[in-house]
Amino acid sequence: MKPSKENIIARIGHxxxxxxxxxxxxxxxxxxxxxxxxxxxxxxxxxxxxIYASGVLSLIIIVVSGLFVGMVLGLQGYxxxxxxxxxxxxxxxxxxSLVRELGPVVAALLFASRAGSAITAEVGLMKTTEQxxxxxxxxxxxxxxxxxxxFWGGVIxxxxxxxxxxxxxxxxxxxxxxxxMGVDDGSFWSQMQSAVNWRDDVLNGVIKSVVFGFAITTIAxxxxxxxxxxxxxxxxxxxxxxxxSSLAILAxxxxxxSFMFKGM
Amino acid sequence: xxxxxxxxxxGLFVVAGLAALFGLALKVSNMDSFAGASSYQVVASFDxxxxxxxxxxxxxxxxxxxxxxxxxxxxKTFEADVTLKLNSRYVFxxxxxxEVMTSGLLGEQYLALAPGxxxxxxxxxxxxxxxxxxxxxxxxxxxxxxNKASDSSKNSSGSGATATPGxxx
Numbered sequence: 001m002k003p004s005k006e007n008i009i010a011r012i013g014h015x016x017x018x019x020x021x022x023x024x025x026x027x028x029x030x031x032x033x034x035x036x037x038x039x040x041x042x043x044x045x046x047x048x049x050x051i052y053a054s055g056v057l058s059l060i061i062i063v064v065s066g067l068f069v070g071m072v073l074g075l076q077g078y079x080x081x082x083x084x085x086x087x088x089x090x091x092x093x094x095x096x097s098l099v100r101e102l103g104p105v106v107a108a109l110l111f112a113s114r115a116g117s118a119i120t121a122e123v124g125l126m127k128t129t130e131q132x133x134x135x136x137x138x139x140x141x142x143x144x145x146x147x148x149x150x151f152w153g154g155v156i157x158x159x160x161x162x163x164x165x166x167x168x169x170x171x172x173x174x175x176x177x178x179x180x181m182g183v184d185d186g187s188f189w190s191q192m193q194s195a196v197n198w199r200d201d202v203l204n205g206v207i208k209s210v211v212f213g214f215a216i217t218t219i220a221x222x223x224x225x226x227x228x229x230x231x232x233x234x235x236x237x238x239x240x241x242x243x244x245s246s247l248a249i250l251a252x253x254x255x256x257x258s259f260m261f262k263g264m
Numbered sequence: 265x266x267x268x269x270x271x272x273x274x275g276l277f278v279v280a281g282l283a284a285l286f287g288l289a290l291k292v293s294n295m296d297s298f299a300g301a302s303s304y305q306v307v308a309s310f311d312x313x314x315x316x317x318x319x320x321x322x323x324x325x326x327x328x329x330x331x332x333x334x335x336x337x338x339x340k341t342f343e344a345d346v347t348l349k350l351n352s353r354y355v356f357x358x359x360x361x362x363e364v365m366t367s368g369l370l371g372e373q374y375l376a377l378a379p380g381x382x383x384x385x386x387x388x389x390x391x392x393x394x395x396x397x398x399x400x401x402x403x404x405x406x407x408x409x410x411n412k413a414s415d416s417s418k419n420s421s422g423s424g425a426t427a428t429p430g431x432x433x
């Protein structure tokens with residue numbers, strides 16, 4: 001059929017309705033997870049297993065990327081600040097950019113591609129091989145037994161990973177700035193400490209990472225749970241997890257930042 | 265994987281995460297040394313505060329003794345009313361003076377508090393009467409040029425004898 005004008009408009013309408021519908025279903029899915037989290041609290045061993053899968057196994061990529069991001073910040077910041085003769089403020093630059101933005105956001109992006117995609121693939125394959133239906137046959141609630149522990153594992157891991165990322169990054173900046181470039185050790189830390197505020201900067205960064213944790217795990221689990229039980233759909237769901245959660249992280253980051261650092 | 269190894273790794277991970285959080289709190293940030301400490305507030309009015317901001321430090325003899333907690337424009341006196349939140353550990357005489365200063369040539373602005381000689385100390389709700397406004401670079405330059413111009417005109421008119429150095433404003 002030739003694409004007529006009405007056809008295109010109808011397609012736009014279909015797309016918009018679809019995306020709104022999907023958002024609503026995701027929100028209901030999140031509520032359902034929260035509602036049936038009782039098992040995860042009672043059998044915390046299930047959550048610990050998922051913290052291992054999504055947290056501990058992401059540790060290496062988080063530490064290495066944090067170190068390199070911090071070192072790059074140290075190098076670039078030193079080059080720029082040196083022009084103004086204020087390379088002593090390098091600690092402030094490194095710490096504030098890591099704690100406020102890069103720590104939570106980059107850690108969340110890495111988490112989405114490292115752990116989020118794994119969750120989607122795992123849950124999607126469970127659905128394809130009818131493990132989830134088999135559980136339902138045995139009167140085991142798959143949301144309580146499979147989905148909720150993965151959700152809480154991710155939500156607990158995310159802020160810890162972001163904090164580790166920031167801390168390692170600060171030491172990366174220290175390594176380049178102080179050890180290699182020769183910025184004064186004392187002023188690096190003392191200027192950092194006087195400029196970084198515990199509540200306004202560190203705590204807001206932690207809040208960001210918690211929000212990102214909720215967003216990533218919800219999207220990843222929903223994509224896996226919602227996937228059609230074919231190989232093609234699982235690959236599509238995995239891709240969509242990474243794309244959607246990356247977009248969600250960046251959009252949420254803008255919204256949160258505009259609320260947190262208004263007029264500062 | 266065996267359950268105990270799993271627990272061990274997760275435990276290590278959680279401990280490392282919490283340690284990083286504590287590190288951020290204690291090593292990277294100042295844990296807000298004035299948040300828990302008791303403080304008192306005094307008000308000072310300025311003709312011009314320059315670019316002084318809320319949360320700017322208040323220093324006396326170079327030591328941070330408090331922070332600016334509020335800045336409003338007073339519609340009766342047409343001055344800026346600055347509320348100073350001072351740490352209760354530090355006391356200042358009633359006739360202390362406040363001045364808006366700049367750290368470095370282009371650095372951030374802060375309030376410098378110079379103690380006076382009064383026997384009574386500032387208490388919560390007091391007003392600092394002696395204030396000195398921020399230095400505005402444009403005014404300073406125009407003043408300088410004006411003085412230069414008046415100096416040269418005096419010299420050229422031959423009445424240099426009446427021009428006494430050191431009376432410039």
